[in-house]
Amino acid sequence: GEDVEQSLFLSVREGDSSVINCTYTDSSSTYLYWYKQEPGAGLQLLTYIFSNMDMKQDQRLTVLLNKKDKHLSLRIADTQTGDSAIYFCAERDRGSTLGRLYFGRGTQLTVWP
Amino acid sequence: KAGVTQTPRYLIKTRGQQVTLSCSPISGHRSVSWYQQTPGQGLQFLFEYFSETQRNKGNFPGRFSGRQFSNSRSEMNVSTLELGDSALYLCASSLGGQGNEQFFGPGTRLTVL
Numbered sequence: 378g379e380d381v382e383q384s385l386f387l388s389v390r391e392g393d394s395s396v397i398n399c400t401y402t403d404s405s406s407t408y409l410y411w412y413k414q415e416p417g418a419g420l421q422l423l424t425y426i427f428s429n430m431d432m433k434q435d436q437r438l439t440v441l442l443n444k445k446d447k448h449l450s451l452r453i454a455d456t457q458t459g460d461s462a463i464y465f466c467a468e469r470d471r472g473s474t475l476g477r478l479y480f481g482r483g484t485q486l487t488v489w490p
Numbered sequence: 491k492a493g494v495t496q497t498p499r500y501l502i503k504t505r506g507q508q509v510t511l512s513c514s515p516i517s518g519h520r521s522v523s524w525y526q527q528t529p530g531q532g533l534q535f536l537f538e539y540f541s542e543t544q545r546n547k548g549n550f551p552g553r554f555s556g557r558q559f560s561n562s563r564s565e566m567n568v569s570t571l572e573l574g575d576s577a578l579y580l581c582a583s584s585l586g587g588q589g590n591e592q593f594f595g596p597g598t599r600l601t602v603l
Binding site for chain 1: 496521532546548580586590592
């Protein structure tokens with residue numbers, strides 16, 4: 378559970394949907410997370426998905442998990458300028474009985490008005 | 491319920507000094523993890539504590555140490571500071587055990603001159 382890859386940048390127009398993609402390598406991952414980080418702040422947990430699920434929806438957020446391809450995506454509907462931030466994908470491996478997370482490098486989302 | 495608190499929020503030290511950072515987890519949470527965030531390396535795991543015991547440790551030199559108290563509050567210490575230790579240090583708390591959400595504090599910004 379050490380290689381989590383994300384594209385570094387994404388730009389969208391306000392009102393459009395944003396899709397942030399992530400790939401991971403640990404097939405034993407149990408939980409996969411999405412965090413948001415605004416400038417000068419810590420990480421805000423947005424949502425997470427258990428590895429036996431394919432999809433999870435939470436208001437404007439939809440998480441899709443393709444276990445076969447080890448691909449995770451976060452879709453933000455009706456993206457707003459306030460969604461501009463860095464989004465981190467993280468995985469937690471089955472071998473960890475507690476909380477170690479492996480993070481991607483983050484995707485900088487810029488929303489244009 | 492109060493979130494994760496970290497003190498101090500900002501710190502400036504010089505090379506060779508030592509520093510202690512503090513983290514108070516969410517009430518009732520027994521697991522605390524620490525991460526270092528730098529532009530070059532991203533988010534890297536430092537260590538993880540549960541019930542006053544270090545359960546997991548990342549790949550950092552022995553200058554980095556930590557502990558957890560009976561009230562679950564945690565401290566991390568960095569001795570003989572180097573310029574490369576300049577980073578945002580993030581603390582995360584969770585109930586502990588598989589599948590628990592991890593909530594991050596705002597971080598301590600350490601600058602080493």
